[in-house]
Amino acid sequence: MRGKVAVIGVGMIKFGELFDKSLENMIQEAYLNCLKNVEKGIDPKEIKAAWFGQWSGGFIGQGAQSGHSLTSMIGNREIPCTRLENACPTGGDTFRHACLGVASGMYDVVLALGAEKMRDKPSAESLGGAGGGGGAETGNHPAWMIGQGGPAIQAMHATRQMYELGYTMEDYARVAVKNHHNGTFCPYAHYQFEVTIERVLNSPVICWPLHLFDCCPQTDGAAAAIVCRADLAKKYTDKPVYVLGSNVGTDHHQLWDRDSFVEQQSTVKAARGAFEMAGIKPKDVDFAELHDCFTNTELMNIEDVGFVRKGEAARRLKDGEFDMHGKLPINPSGGLKAHGHPIAATGLGQIFEVVTQLREEADKRQVKLKNGIGLQQNVGGPAFGVAVVNILSRSP
Amino acid sequence: MAGIIGYGVYIPKFRLEQKEAAIPWGSWSAGEKSVCGADEDVVTMAAEATDNAMKHAGIDPAQIGAIYFGTASSPYIEQYVSPILAEMLGLRPETTRIDYLGSVNGLANALLGCLDAIAAKRIKCGLVLGGEDRATAPGTEGDANFGAGAMAMVIGTTGTIADFEGMHTYSTLFLDRWRSVKDAWVSNLNDNRFDREYGYQKHVSEACKGLLEKLGRKAQDYTYAVFAQPDERIPTLPAKDLGIQKDRLAPGIASIVGDLGSCSSFISLARILDKAKADETILFGSYGSGASNAMSLVVRNQIEQKRKKLVPVEKYINRKQNITYTNYLRIKEHLKRGPY
Amino acid sequence: MSQPAPASPMFWRFNAEVFRLVGIKCKDCGHISYPRTKICHECGSQKIEEYKLPKRGTIHTFCVNWAPPPQFEPPILPVIVDLEGGGRYGGIMTECGSPDEIKIGTKVEMVFRKVLTERGLNVYGYKFRLAGEG
Numbered sequence: 001m002r003g004k005v006a007v008i009g010v011g012m013i014k015f016g017e018l019f020d021k022s023l024e025n026m027i028q029e030a031y032l033n034c035l036k037n038v039e040k041g042i043d044p045k046e047i048k049a050a051w052f053g054q055w056s057g058g059f060i061g062q063g064a065q066s067g068h069s070l071t072s073m074i075g076n077r078e079i080p081c082t083r084l085e086n087a088c089p090t091g092g093d094t095f096r097h098a099c100l101g102v103a104s105g106m107y108d109v110v111l112a113l114g115a116e117k118m119r120d121k122p123s124a125e126s127l128g129g130a131g132g133g134g135g136a137e138t139g140n141h142p143a144w145m146i147g148q149g150g151p152a153i154q155a156m157h158a159t160r161q162m163y164e165l166g167y168t169m170e171d172y173a174r175v176a177v178k179n180h181h182n183g184t185f186c187p188y189a190h191y192q193f194e195v196t197i198e199r200v201l202n203s204p205v206i207c208w209p210l211h212l213f214d215c216c217p218q219t220d221g222a223a224a225a226i227v228c229r230a231d232l233a234k235k236y237t238d239k240p241v242y243v244l245g246s247n248v249g250t251d252h253h254q255l256w257d258r259d260s261f262v263e264q265q266s267t268v269k270a271a272r273g274a275f276e277m278a279g280i281k282p283k284d285v286d287f288a289e290l291h292d293c294f295t296n297t298e299l300m301n302i303e304d305v306g307f308v309r310k311g312e313a314a315r316r317l318k319d320g321e322f323d324m325h326g327k328l329p330i331n332p333s334g335g336l337k338a339h340g341h342p343i344a345a346t347g348l349g350q351i352f353e354v355v356t357q358l359r360e361e362a363d364k365r366q367v368k369l370k371n372g373i374g375l376q377q378n379v380g381g382p383a384f385g386v387a388v389v390n391i392l393s394r395s396p
Numbered sequence: 397m398a399g400i401i402g403y404g405v406y407i408p409k410f411r412l413e414q415k416e417a418a419i420p421w422g423s424w425s426a427g428e429k430s431v432c433g434a435d436e437d438v439v440t441m442a443a444e445a446t447d448n449a450m451k452h453a454g455i456d457p458a459q460i461g462a463i464y465f466g467t468a469s470s471p472y473i474e475q476y477v478s479p480i481l482a483e484m485l486g487l488r489p490e491t492t493r494i495d496y497l498g499s500v501n502g503l504a505n506a507l508l509g510c511l512d513a514i515a516a517k518r519i520k521c522g523l524v525l526g527g528e529d530r531a532t533a534p535g536t537e538g539d540a541n542f543g544a545g546a547m548a549m550v551i552g553t554t555g556t557i558a559d560f561e562g563m564h565t566y567s568t569l570f571l572d573r574w575r576s577v578k579d580a581w582v583s584n585l586n587d588n589r590f591d592r593e594y595g596y597q598k599h600v601s602e603a604c605k606g607l608l609e610k611l612g613r614k615a616q617d618y619t620y621a622v623f624a625q626p627d628e629r630i631p632t633l634p635a636k637d638l639g640i641q642k643d644r645l646a647p648g649i650a651s652i653v654g655d656l657g658s659c660s661s662f663i664s665l666a667r668i669l670d671k672a673k674a675d676e677t678i679l680f681g682s683y684g685s686g687a688s689n690a691m692s693l694v695v696r697n698q699i700e701q702k703r704k705k706l707v708p709v710e711k712y713i714n715r716k717q718n719i720t721y722t723n724y725l726r727i728k729e730h731l732k733r734g735p736y
Numbered sequence: 737m738s739q740p741a742p743a744s745p746m747f748w749r750f751n752a753e754v755f756r757l758v759g760i761k762c763k764d765c766g767h768i769s770y771p772r773t774k775i776c777h778e779c780g781s782q783k784i785e786e787y788k789l790p791k792r793g794t795i796h797t798f799c800v801n802w803a804p805p806p807q808f809e810p811p812i813l814p815v816i817v818d819l820e821g822g823g824r825y826g827g828i829m830t831e832c833g834s835p836d837e838i839k840i841g842t843k844v845e846m847v848f849r850k851v852l853t854e855r856g857l858n859v860y861g862y863k864f865r866l867a868g869e870g
């Protein structure tokens with residue numbers, strides 16, 4: 001992968017409870033923003049293939065969407081397109097497939113777009129089905145699926161992190177404080193207000209030990225990226241961002257087959273493979289957008305990706321290492337905590353952030369770059385058994 | 397004749413003070429009753445009673461030739477529940493599964509069916525189960541005093557802890573309790589004296605008299621007398637007819653766990669067997685819907701040896717947690733959330 | 737989109753699992769899989785034998801879910817239990833009045849309970865109760 005693929009444009013819409021925007025409205029807006037973002041301009045007809053990330057299909061009443069749903073909506077039905085779903089990593093994995101399309105030599109310029117409409121149903125209903133657990137629609141027997149949605153499963157990890165690693169609810173709340181703070185600098189975030197540790201700990205308990213403010217909100221959104229052959233990138237922009245590594249890790253899909261509840265092997269494997277492809281180590285990365293669907297998950301991700309040893313994340317967070325201007329900024333955009341998690345859009349929204357940061361166009365939330373390398377990660381699915389990691393760089 | 401190889405009971409943990417369900421409607425009921433949790437029913441209760449019975453009996457499920465389930469509280473009008481328990485035990489399709497429904501004499505009839513099959517040599521060993529958690533309506537007598545529980549007995553001819561020496565039934569058309577397919581609760585006329593004397597008392601006494609005549613025995617010869625217990629005082633009525641002293645009667649249970657329907661006579665029997673000694677004798681009389689099955693039992697030596705594998709009735713009686721009337725109303729679905 | 741209904745083939749296929757807790761144990765790596773499978777999920781081996789899950793164990797982790805699906809009264813207590821002799825099972829607690837009654841390491845046992853009712857049919861399965869109650 002390294003040396004073959006570059007990102008020449010990214011686009012997203014402001015995530016939120018977008019009651020007056022349909023799925024199509026959001027897709028078109030993100031797509032047009034992405035085209036405009038290509039510095040030297042691009043003729044849409046130059047895009048020769050597309051991948052459409054969309055998780056929920058018929059589940060949240062959006063009507064089943066297939067690949068051609070995207071090509072119809074962008075007014076370009078001359079290109080192949082496949083709808084992609086891989087649980088919470090859908091967005092990051094849609095990006096990966098677009099990169100594979102180029103790296104394979106089949107296509108020169110391709111589009112990756114992810115969109116999700118979560119809020120046409122009340123929050124509680126979309127929370128029940130989405131968010132990593134899969135709830136009752138995985139097809140397993142109801143006796144095995146009761147009460148095991150995303151929040152419950154991450155809460156069970158949080159309980160175990162407290163028991164094995166000595167983490168506290170305050171540690172978790174601290175993640176929310178950091179990410180809400182970062183979100184106030186990001187015009188695309190759903191939530192743009194600060195919170196304190198007290199506010200988090202006093203918010204209603206959703207799934208002990210997680211409170212309302214430990215959970216990312218239910219949100220609508222769309223995001224896109226245009227990816228091309230690395231050697232053609234300069235035709236479109238003076239600031240291409242190169243893909244060093246892109247990998248998906250898979251682990252058990254049944255909770256009781258898993259070994260540890262303080263680490264998620266899917267992330268570990270996705271990261272290990274991506275670093276190998278990139279030929280770099282975790283310490284070479286300047287900043288990362290990680291999957292903080294829940295606050296404790298961010299701490300777990302920091303460790304699972306390999307940035308710090310298991311059990312170290314909470315202390316280092318407290319020391320300020322992961323702040324926007326710290327040693328290793330995590331979620332300078334505000335993460336899922338501030339953006340929400342419109343499932344298929346999330347990963348591509350993180351790619352948008354990584355690319356924007358690497359181009360040094362992140363304005364008030366710009367992080368300091370040393371090596372010019374950023375990382376994006378998602379994790380999710382039944383038993384949180386699938387994860388994606390993309391590593392991008394401003395130099396090839 | 398065949399006997400009990402092992403037995404097990406189950407009584408749910410939750411208790412309601414009977415008066416809580418009576419006073420708001422202008423009536424009165426004393427004592428407490430057991431209440432199924434929202435995730436319990438006769439099937440789940442019988443499942444635990446069966447586990448207990450199988451451990452006590454110490455037999456392999458493969459030896460069971462038939463399974464008989466007696467209840468007036470089946471969740472289904474069409475679809476037996478005995479196959480669910482059979483599935484839990486992994487019984488082969490050759491095992492007959494039969495439900496005896498629609499009467500609180502159901503469990504006694506299920507036992508009768510099993511004994512008849514053993515006597516006919518169609519099977520060697522059977523599993524007899526019962527459970528009760530009757531549907532009620534707020535303000536009715538049953539809502540205040542119907543309790544919940546389950547009983548399981550492994551019946552056969554080898555390794556028995558107590559044997560049946562004789563059986564006699566007495567039945568007439570007598571309408572004391574009923575529930576039509578159109579009703580969601582059990583009704584009665586509240587003509588207590590008529591129901592008690594011409595219903596319960598008459599049938600239990602006549603069944604026992606018929607049995608005693610068959611066996612050439614006197615009621616006073618028996619160590620214990622166990623009769624169905626819709627309430628704690630009613631067993632004294634047939635006891636008087638038969639000349640049985642009060643101290644021979646099984647201890648009261650209806651004011652502790654309520655009227656256990658089909659299971660009431662059998663859980664009282666279990667309570668006696670929990671402590672009984674070899675060679676002691678028991679006169680037994682069930683009652684339900686104008687029918688009484690009287691039986692004579694003699695306790696065997698095996699009872700002492702098997703006792704360490706037993707989960708006694710007392711354990712379930714002592715494990716309790718009181719709930720409020722509001723909780724009770726929600727569990728019984730008398731109080732429902734608005735549909736939307 | 738809907739879940740297969742209780743009388744459907746999926747439910748019938750899972751009878752042995754749901755009613756008798758039958759899973760498999762891998763002869764190569766020892767991993768216990770439930771429900772049954774023909775390829776070990778852990779190591780990919782096909783050398784497997786039937787294994788009945790034990791009903792007793794200790795809590796490995798849990799949470800307190802105050803936002804369960806509509807037909808469940810909150811809170812419910814999902815638990816992951818380390819079963820005696822190996823293997824794990826995930827379920828919810830029953831007869832557990834307060835979350836204070838459980839912590840990691842608490843001894844629990846499986847009990848057969850009604851999970852939900854759909855189209856008038858009861859779906860049964862195993863939940864966990866504090867050990868020693870029965």
